Amino acid sequence: MTPPTRLSWKDVRDEIHKAILSGRYGPGDRLPRDADIAEEMNCARSTVQRAMQDLSDSGLVDRRRKGGTRVRAEPVTRATLDIPITRREVEQRGGRYGYQLIRRVEETAPHSVLATFELTTPQPMQRIEALHFSDGRPYILEDRWVCPETVPEIRDLDLTSQSANEWLVLNKPYSRCDMRFFAITAEPQMAELLETEVGAALLVIERTTWIETAPITTVKAITAPGYRLLTTS
Structure with a gap:
């Protein structure tokens, strides 16, 4: 035997x-x-x-x-590049953190979001737009989509006091994360929110996470001019 x-x-x-x-x-x-x-x-x-x-x-x-x-309290935040909790990032740099929920709706995700999630069938998702501040100045503008099928709790969360960024990092471990970095020029509404000039160059950090093949969230974190990204190993 x-x-x-x-x-x-x-x-x-x-x-x-x-x-x-x-x-x-x-x-x-x-x-x-x-x-x-x-x-x-x-x-x-x-x-x-x-x-x-x-x-x-x-x-x-x-x-x-x-x-x-x-x-760990933040079980999967350590990677080639960390997925930071923006509040802690601001505080660790010595700043005073602030947060504002701009808009939150549930609607059918556009084709671009479905493609990012590698989905072909349209489905409703939560779109969450929020602004993070450091010392009263705009720091990061978030345009986020969350899949309620994978994260059903998102529908009942009060996101006026705690950001989706912080809740997801602490409560939704992922098995896969894709990250992209690119630059855009500030459109009028974006420039107003980030208190910068129209046409200013802005760094965008796009992150998409899954648990196995189930999509969790995809977010474009649009950073204010002067933002610096630090990673250590």
Whole structure:
């Protein structure tokens, strides 16, 4: 009889990762002990430890000696480039954060948004436009689409006090993120909101996230003149 194949550390890592992405373990939740996971998955404890170390290095979990392992409060914000919480970004730069919800509607997504999400069938989505401030000055203008089929909670959220940016980073882990950077010239309405001149060059950061193949959100973050992007590794 051929003995059952023992899982590799990558297999264990992927299973734990899936459990986090599915919501089985949410932000701040404590994971089972390494020994219990090893018993459940029929593998060596050292295999679990190697898997957990990789998850920790990736920013998904926080391991503390005698404190166990917990899902990080922002479980998947660490990537080649971070998906920042704009409020924290402003505050970490020493600024006073402000936020304004401009418009929120549910409507059939246009073809350009469907194409970004890699969808072919029209469906209703939430469009959320908001403005973030630093020291009372416009900082980032967001034009965001959220898929209620993947994020049903979005319909009931009060987005007048907390931004969709912050709620999604904290509550909706993703398995895939596409990012694009490009420049545009400010149109009149955009220039008015960002308090800049019509025709000014503006950096746009476009991010789209999925959980497996299900779309979560796509956003164009239009930055005010002088915005600087920093990434560290």
